[in-house]
Amino acid sequence: MFPELNNLLNTTPEGAEQGKLTLLCDAKTDGSFLVHHFLSFYLKANCKVCFVALVQSFSHYNMVGQKLGVSLTTARERGQLVVLEGLKSAVDIFFRPQEEPHPLQFLREANAGDLQPLYAFVRDALEPVDCGEAAWRCPVLLVDDLSVLLSLGVGPVAVLDFVHYCRATVCREWKGNVVALVHDSGDAEDEESDVLLNGLSHQSHLILRAEGLATGFCKDVHGQLRILWRRPLQPTTPRDRSLTYQYKIQDKSIFCCEPSSEPYSL
Amino acid sequence: RLTPSEGLARPPPPPTDNCPNGSFRPSHDSVEWEGRSLLKALVKKSALCGEQVHVLGCEVSEEEFREGFDSSINNRLVYHDLFRDPLSWSKPGKALPGGPLEALRALDKRTGSGPATIALDSLSWLLHHLPCPILCQTLHALSRQDSCPGDTLPGEQVRVLGLLHEELHGPGPLGALSSLAQTEVTLSGTMGQASAHILYRRPRQRPTLQTQWFSILPDFSLELQVEPLLESQPPSDLHTPSVDPTTHLTFNLHLSKKEREAKDSLTLPFQFSSEKQQALLRPGLGQATSHIFYEPDAYDDLDQEDPDDDLDV
Numbered sequence: 001m002f003p004e005l006n007n008l009l010n011t012t013p014e015g016a017e018q019g020k021l022t023l024l025c026d027a028k029t030d031g032s033f034l035v036h037h038f039l040s041f042y043l044k045a046n047c048k049v050c051f052v053a054l055v056q057s058f059s060h061y062n063m064v065g066q067k068l069g070v071s072l073t074t075a076r077e078r079g080q081l082v083v084l085e086g087l088k089s090a091v092d093i094f095f096r097p098q099e100e101p102h103p104l105q106f107l108r109e110a111n112a113g114d115l116q117p118l119y120a121f122v123r124d125a126l127e128p129v130d131c132g133e134a135a136w137r138c139p140v141l142l143v144d145d146l147s148v149l150l151s152l153g154v155g156p157v158a159v160l161d162f163v164h165y166c167r168a169t170v171c172r173e174w175k176g177n178v179v180a181l182v183h184d185s186g187d188a189e190d191e192e193s194d195v196l197l198n199g200l201s202h203q204s205h206l207i208l209r210a211e212g213l214a215t216g217f218c219k220d221v222h223g224q225l226r227i228l229w230r231r232p233l234q235p236t237t238p239r240d241r242s243l244t245y246q247y248k249i250q251d252k253s254i255f256c257c258e259p260s261s262e263p264y265s266l
Numbered sequence: 267r268l269t270p271s272e273g274l275a276r277p278p279p280p281p282t283d284n285c286p287n288g289s290f291r292p293s294h295d296s297v298e299w300e301g302r303s304l305l306k307a308l309v310k311k312s313a314l315c316g317e318q319v320h321v322l323g324c325e326v327s328e329e330e331f332r333e334g335f336d337s338s339i340n341n342r343l344v345y346h347d348l349f350r351d352p353l354s355w356s357k358p359g360k361a362l363p364g365g366p367l368e369a370l371r372a373l374d375k376r377t378g379s380g381p382a383t384i385a386l387d388s389l390s391w392l393l394h395h396l397p398c399p400i401l402c403q404t405l406h407a408l409s410r411q412d413s414c415p416g417d418t419l420p421g422e423q424v425r426v427l428g429l430l431h432e433e434l435h436g437p438g439p440l441g442a443l444s445s446l447a448q449t450e451v452t453l454s455g456t457m458g459q460a461s462a463h464i465l466y467r468r469p470r471q472r473p474t475l476q477t478q479w480f481s482i483l484p485d486f487s488l489e490l491q492v493e494p495l496l497e498s499q500p501p502s503d504l505h506t507p508s509v510d511p512t513t514h515l516t517f518n519l520h521l522s523k524k525e526r527e528a529k530d531s532l533t534l535p536f537q538f539s540s541e542k543q544q545a546l547l548r549p550g551l552g553q554a555t556s557h558i559f560y561e562p563d564a565y566d567d568l569d570q571e572d573p574d575d576d577l578d579v
């Protein structure tokens with residue numbers, strides 16, 4: 001995890017809040033560093049993590065995780081981490097009997113219906129079990145990323161329903177957390193992506209938005225990070241509880257600073 | 267200096283006044299200006315008036331909705347939970363029987379006697395899961411708009427409040443819901459202060475638009491406010507103190523009045539005025555300021571003849 005991000009969010013693995021939906025969003029840049037951060041953060045916080053990894057292979061996440069101080073292989077072996085490796089399972093689905101339910105069942109169907117099988121997978125992975133062993137701190141669902149589901153033919157309302165159920169079960173019932181990445185295509189024509197992003201924003205407690213600089217690529221500043229605290233609704237909380245920082249990702253750390261008024265020169 | 271107009275200072279009319287039979291009031295919100303606190307504030311107001319309040323909760327849990335209300339309000343609030351299992355995915359099922367549509371229609375039967383308020387949290391969720399025409403018909407029936415004025419007793423008035431996230435829907439569904447509404451409230455704000463743009467549609471009258479600035483207190487009481495003064499807005503970027511660049515100069519940027527007059531009256535050398543012309547043509551006595559003295563030496567050939575004599579000009 002990036003300790004600098006923890007400072008910005010005013011949190012630590014030991015003192016992480018529970019029962020929250022955090023939305024990660026990227027526009028004109030790659031926000032996957034946020035996924036790696038939260039994955040290592042919650043593993044270090046001793047949480048039970050279900051990682052729906054649809055974009056990269058397990059070994060990729062493991063490699064980055066090692067740079068950030070966690071071993072996904074070890075976490076998986078001791079039962080702390082459950083991974084749905086989308087790239088691998090998407091192929092498996094065509095070579096197994098149809099009767100067995102599969103989390104990515106919608107890939108087999110002509111009309112990608114709902115994501116109930118995926119929700120069932122998450123629920124089974126994170127359901128607290130009372131068997132006397134060392135209890136994990138709280139369940140956490142991490143999804144990389146939800147926009148992939150749109151491009152696989154799932155409708156935005158179906159994705160919102162999936163997140164709704166995860167929120168109702170993981171956040172509300174089990175006092176755990178949900179973290180999901182979604183892309184902002186910035187394309188005004190892409191209504192589905194807009195509905196998904198706005199719908200998730202309304203459901204979220206915390207939104208982290210990584211944006212490319214308006215002036216384009218820069219060697220010293222990789223982008224801008226906007227942090228918006230939305231819920232719970234404390235009417236005394238000031239409306240604009242949002243912060244903006246510029247960041248540069250280094251090998252094992254991230255450097256953040258307040259936006260400068262000086263224009264950057266290449 | 268801004269003074270509150272009468273429209274702003276007057277609190278919103280008591281709920282039963284401008285809605286003879288029933289009314290439907292959607293509140294439009296956005297990600298930046300959320301509307302749930304206003305919905306809760308209106309729910310609280312209705313409960314304090316002695317009405318029974320039915321909340322169809324689709325987006326937040328019952329505990330989260332009830333948070334911030336004291337027991338007197340919670341006792342009058344009936345929460346119909348569509349949040350936990352709206353689509354019957356759970357086993358054993360915790361869903362309300364019949365799904366979202368039946369849950370919505372059932373509200374009509376529950377609000378039997380006495381004035382009641384129905385709060386829909388949210389209309390956006392219902393619009394995503396029910397066909398728009400069916401939702402509109404059900405809302406129409408729910409707010410009892412299809413009954414004649416004489417049929418409904420004053421005690422049976424039903425007010426329907428709905429929360430709608432504007433960015434999630436196209437103009438068609440938004441327009442359809444707007445056409446059903448007696449009052450439409452759109453939330454926005456500036457400088458951290460929330461405002462509500464309220465559109466009233468009264469029968470046989472022109473729609474009126476009013477803007478009301480407000481804030482919601484921790485106990486979900488609604489406090490109306492005057493429009494924030496523009497002068498109080500701090501400048502957006504005050505990073506460097508402004509420095510007057512004209513101080514400490516080694517040259518003079520300004521002219522005094524006398525200097526300006528002298529400058530204006532000066533004739534520039536290349537300006538050819540009639541006075542100059544006269545001066546050149548007729549050099550006056552005493553104007554010749556230079557003389558040329560020539561001392562011929564031995565080798566000079568002084569010829570007094572005019573060298574141009576032989577020119578045929």
